[in-house]
Each structure stands twice: as structure tokens, then as C-alpha cells.
Amino acid sequence: MKFITVDSYEKLSKLAANLIASQVVLKPHCVLGLATGSSPLGTYAELAKKYDAGDVDFSSVTSVNLDEYAGLDKTNDQSYRYFMDHNLFAHINICPEKTHVPNGCADDLAKEGERYDKLIADLGGIDLQLLGIGLDGHIGFNEPDEFFTKETHLVTLDPSTIEANARFFASKDEVPTQAITMGMMSIMNAKKILLIANGQNKKDILDKAFNGPITPMVPASILQLHPDVTVIYSEN
Numbered sequence: 001m002k003f004i005t006v007d008s009y010e011k012l013s014k015l016a017a018n019l020i021a022s023q024v025v026l027k028p029h030c031v032l033g034l035a036t037g038s039s040p041l042g043t044y045a046e047l048a049k050k051y052d053a054g055d056v057d058f059s060s061v062t063s064v065n066l067d068e069y070a071g072l073d074k075t076n077d078q079s080y081r082y083f084m085d086h087n088l089f090a091h092i093n094i095c096p097e098k099t100h101v102p103n104g105c106a107d108d109l110a111k112e113g114e115r116y117d118k119l120i121a122d123l124g125g126i127d128l129q130l131l132g133i134g135l136d137g138h139i140g141f142n143e144p145d146e147f148f149t150k151e152t153h154l155v156t157l158d159p160s161t162i163e164a165n166a167r168f169f170a171s172k173d174e175v176p177t178q179a180i181t182m183g184m185m186s187i188m189n190a191k192k193i194l195l196i197a198n199g200q201n202k203k204d205i206l207d208k209a210f211n212g213p214i215t216p217m218v219p220a221s222i223l224q225l226h227p228d229v230t231v232i233y234s235e236n
């Protein structure tokens with residue numbers, strides 16, 4: 001595992017964007033696994049700049065996002081589909097039909113999970129998976145539990161996750177209590193993993209995830225078993 005520490009969020013974002021852009025340059029038909037949340041915002045802005053400068057062409061890329069809130073559709077500005085459309089896809093030349101986010105409004109979320117896993121498998125898996133990390137160690141919305149879940153599945157969000165994500169909503173009560181998330185199988189099958197984290201409050205969980213025991217109570221700790229993980233951390 002490579003653990004890179006930088007001294008600003010701007011540097012973290014530039015470095016992460018360079019690594020993602022390199023993946024696209026080296027394999028234009030690649031599958032990018034993408035994340036939402038505040039951590040990747042700078043990275044996405046840097047990727048948009050690279051596209052504007054003519055340095056990277058996303059026209060052959062396919063993307064698969066990690067997760068989506070249950071019950072929020074693409075018109076809801078808190079849905080992850082909306083987040084991706086507005087923060088990245090609208091600013092680069094990726095084909096909209098090649099961008100995939102789990103459907104949090106599917107009638108049967110168990111079937112949606114099966115569909116999503118089959119989609120990822122049919123695409124040949126993920127070349128580069130971008131991850132953030134939750135304060136409780138979640139990746140995607142794989143929350144601490146007694147076991148790791150392999151497949152894309154419905155989860156009940158941890159109270160600490162609802163608390164942390166309330167900053168994006170008008171009030172805590174508006175945060176959905178459930179989400180659909182890619183499971184550990186698709187994440188761990190990704191050829192490369194790039195995890196980005198910033199802020200002092202992420203320091204302890206990163207230490208637990210990468211230096212502590214591998215346990216489903218710290219979901220990100222499973223990444224210790226992945227052969228190609230890069231972590232970029234900025235304290236600021």
C-alpha cells in the first residue's frame with residue numbers, strides 16, 4: 001500500500017485527479033468506480049480542468065458509482081446521481097448512458113443490487129475505484145457490522161453517518177436512513193484503489209483501517225488485503 005501525505009486539500013485533489021487522468025489516458029475504455037461526498041469535490045473540479053485543457057478525453061470511459069440513498073431520485077439535489085451529474089459528468093465528455101449509479105428508487109432494491117453487480121461483472125470489473133472513508137470506517141455505505149457483505153445491498157445507515165451527512169441536508173431528519181451500496185466484492189475486485197481523505201478528524205480512522213486488525217467493524221480495513229491501494233491524506 002502507498003500512503004501519501006500532502007499538506008493541503010488542493011494538493012490532494014490535484015494528485016488524485018492526476019492518477020485518475022493517467023488511468024484514462026493509459027486505458028481510454030476503462031471503468032472508473034466513483035464516490036460522492038465532500039472528499040472528491042476538489043478531485044472532480046481538477047478533472048474538469050484537465051478536460052477543458054484538452055489533456056484527457058472521457059468519451060470512452062464507463063463509470064459506476066458506489067452508492068445511492070434509498071428513495072431519492074435524480075431530481076432530488078441530495079441524491080448521489082444529482083451530485084455526480086452536477087459535480088463531474090456535466091463538466092466532462094463522458095457519455096451519460098455510460099454513467100451508472102445504483103437506482104435508490106427501484107421497486108425491489110434487492111433485485112437492483114443483483115442488476116448492479118451483474119452490470120459491473122459484464123463490464124469486466126472496475127479498473128480504478130475512488131473511495132472516501134467515513135468516520136466509522138465505512139467505504140461506500142458498507143457500515144461496521146459483524147461480517148463483510150459481498151454483493152450490492154440495502155443498508156441501514158449508522159447514526160454517526162446520518163449525523164455526518166446531515167450537513168448536506170436542511171435537517172438531520174431529512175437524511176434518508178437507508179441506502180444501496182456496492183458490496184466488498186466489486187470494490188475488492190477493482191484493479192486499483194485510490195482512497196482520499198482530508199481533515200484531522202479522519203486521522204484516527206485511517207490509522208485503525210490501515211494499521212489495525214482486519215475486521216468488519218472497521219470496513220475499510222479489508223483494503224489491507226488489496227494488492228494495489230493508494231491512500232492520499234491531507235490533514236487540512
Ligand code: F6R
Pocket residue numbers: 034035036037038039040066067131132133134135138139140141
Ligand atoms: C460516498 C461514499 C462514502 C463517503 C464517505 C466520506 O459515495 O461512498 O463512503 O466516501 O462517507 O464522505 P466525505 O467525503 O463527505 O467525508
